[in-house]
Amino acid sequence: ISDWKRHYSQVAVRPDWTDPTGLLGFVNSISDPPSYRPADTLNFLLEADRDRTRPYFLCLDEMNLARVEHYFAPFLSAMESPAVGLRIHGEPDTIDNVDPILDWPNNLFIFGTVNMDESTHPFSDKVLDRAFTFEFWDVDLDQWDKKWRSTVATSILDPVTAALKKLYAALFPARRHFGYRTADEVLHFCLANGEHGSFEALLDAAILMKVLPRVRGDDSGPLGAALAETAKVSAAFPRTLNKVRQMQEGLANSGHARFWS
DSSP states (O other): OTTGGGGEEEEEOOTTOOSTHHHHOEEEOSSSSOEEEOOHHHHHHHHHHHOTTSOEEEEEETGGGSOHHHHTHHHHHHHHOTTTOEEOOSOSSOBTTBOSEEOOOTTEEEEEOOOOSTTSOOOOHHHHTTOOOOOOOOOOHHHHHHHHHTTSOHHHHHHHHHHHHHHHHHHGGGTOOOOHHHHHHHHHHHHHTTTSSOHHHHHHHHHHHHTGGGOOEESOHHHHHHHHHHHHHTTTOHHHHHHHHHHHHHHHHHSEEOSOO
8 A cells, every 4th residue: 555644544532432423423403404524534434435445444542541332332233234334323314425324344444552441441242242352561672672772872772771671570570561652751761861960860760750650559469579679670770769669668558559659
């Protein structure tokens, strides 16, 4: 595909989505005659329908910020019965060239990104039955290092990689480790502020701000062990070490560890 941007659409799912309007648009019944206000995603679907010989990819970013069963209901039904088609609106007739039902485009591929935490919604069996689930859990910091090796000075990249690998190993058993985005941002912070203060202090601040806030949880063996190991590998970073000790104290006193004291 030479014009791949035309064949890919990324939609930021909103937490307040309770129906398909954010994806499909809506009928404006106030106007006379009624008109249709299509969402960008519907225009993308219609383009896929007109160009069925080439693939189209729709990405729902952070798709479980809202309940998938609510805003994605017409799509789930169409996936169950493709011959019935995708219900766009409830009017009996075509409005502004938008038919009530769209034949399901076999060249349309839908995928989504998710985080599973207290700010998101779980998936029902109805959704899981219609999807394949891929878990991206392991982070290869050696490959991450290779990505930056040709553009970042060794004097900066080596200590950043070494510190991140130790922290990752400490946090991984408690499933509180970090991903590539965090690693990138720690490195970018050090690169952007390299002329201000000592490099060790910069790296200490970056770890404190980007790695530790995600470390939280109730009293458990793995979390306590992870904090203890994090304290060991943070000996060269006084601000990080001080915060880890505060979190250990909170875990011991209240049974819960969190960054925000």
